[in-house]
Amino acid sequence: MITGELKSKIDRIWDAFWSGGISNPLEVIEQITYLLFIRRLDDLQTLAEKKSNRTGRPIENPVFQSGQAELRWSHFKDLEPGVMYKVVGEQVFPYLRQLGGDGSTYSEHMKDARFTIPTPALLSRVVDMLDDVPMQDRDTNGDLYEYMLSKIASAGQNGQFRTPRHIIQLMVDLTAPGPTDQICDPACGTAGFLVASSEYVRTQHPSVMTDEQQRQHYHRSMFHGYDFDSTMLRIGSMNMLLHGVESPDIRYRDSLSEGAAGEEGLYSLILANPPFAGSLDYESTSKDLQRVVKTKKTELLFLALFLRLLKPGGRAAVIVPDGVLFGSSKAHKDLRRILVEDQKLDAVVKLPSGVFRPYAGVSTAILFFTKTNSGGTDHVWFYDVQADGFSLDDKRTPVAANDLPDVLARWAQRDREERDRPRTEQSFCVQKEDIVGQGYDLSLNRYKQVVHDEVEHRPPLEIIADLEELDGEIQRGLADLKGMLS
The missing domain is CATH 1.20.1260.30 (N6 adenine-specific DNA methyltransferase, N-terminal domain)
Structure with a gap:
């Protein structure tokens, strides 16, 4: 600090x-x-x-x-x-x-x-x-630059470029980047995901600084980020430099455009919070992406892009708006079907709606998936994050309630103990067959079971009798009061 x-x-x-x-x-x-x-x-x-x-x-x-x-x-x-x-x-x-x-x-x-x-x-x-x-x-x-970057958000302008640092750290911890990974953020902004990944690798795998081959990979070919804002590219590049990465691949690119071709199957890990407030016209959008999912919505196009950029076996952790989980359009359903049937959908972590306040109150979730091109989804792990360590109002002040450490602990058990947890709990697993039966709906509330406490009510006639007795007492009190005043 x-x-x-x-x-x-x-x-x-x-x-x-x-x-x-x-x-x-x-x-x-x-x-x-x-x-x-x-x-x-x-x-x-x-x-x-x-x-x-x-x-x-x-x-x-x-x-x-x-x-x-x-x-x-x-x-x-x-x-x-x-x-x-x-x-x-x-x-x-x-x-x-x-x-x-x-x-x-x-x-x-x-x-x-x-x-x-x-x-x-x-x-x-x-x-x-x-x-x-x-x-x-x-x-x-690094801390100096991060502190300056935090002022972008606190100033109330361009806050869309800033994913909360603790959410970034959660996604990095859950995906656990290794020294041989090729890590990409196709909408990198200030390079927060790449910086957090570099710190994780440096801390968890100290050999990257002592092994010459690993060190060269770390400094020159591990981290890749794209953005179409030249200011963001400068800021993101300097952020990486000040965190000790000598020559990351931070480049100008409109990731969804027709001109952004190539690089299919290059990366083993994608971490991203892509823009999801808008749509593009068909003419300017990559035809390769349109073949995966016919849509103009940026959030769906970015998911299609991530699948294209990942190499087989590559994994992704990406933030999406809730609409991706339950949207009823053909494009929404097609993309969810692809994730469940053609790839391996690992988890859906539902975030509280106040995570991006004061800039947006949109409800979001983190999707975790692995590219296989041959299916592999057996069950999907769901977690309902209700507290992230900060108040969910515009002030976002620190509070004691924080589910994020529990998310990390239970993630490690998602293929064992978590599979037997009832759906009344905060985290649970849902079998693929159930998801298919629900039309590939991935919203947590579709599967979470709510237990209502049984409440015993008194018989209505008994309640009426009590009311009549109270009314009688009131009438007698009024009569006594009249007598005192006459």
């Missing part, structure tokens, strides 16, 4: 941006991202210089050429604010835009970098704050 002192610095910088006229939290993050990248370039050059001094060999592919010292963070950070502002705006940012690349995807996302910090004083404050952060400390870097 970052310290209170560092948090307060970020808060002051944030306030300064807002008072300086930059009110879009994404633009604030974007400007800080550029500066973090500039500092990273200087760190890379410094490391190369130290290596060159030790070995006596010239630097291969230097980031900065001779005569470009003024572009380096270590140089301009000590300049007077007005001079620094001119150097950064007129020299450093044009250099970023023409940068061919340092072997990473980051420089590709910097090619349209815009410098919009409004004043020299603000730039100087931001540079001073970032210069205090120990960039070699991966945990501090």
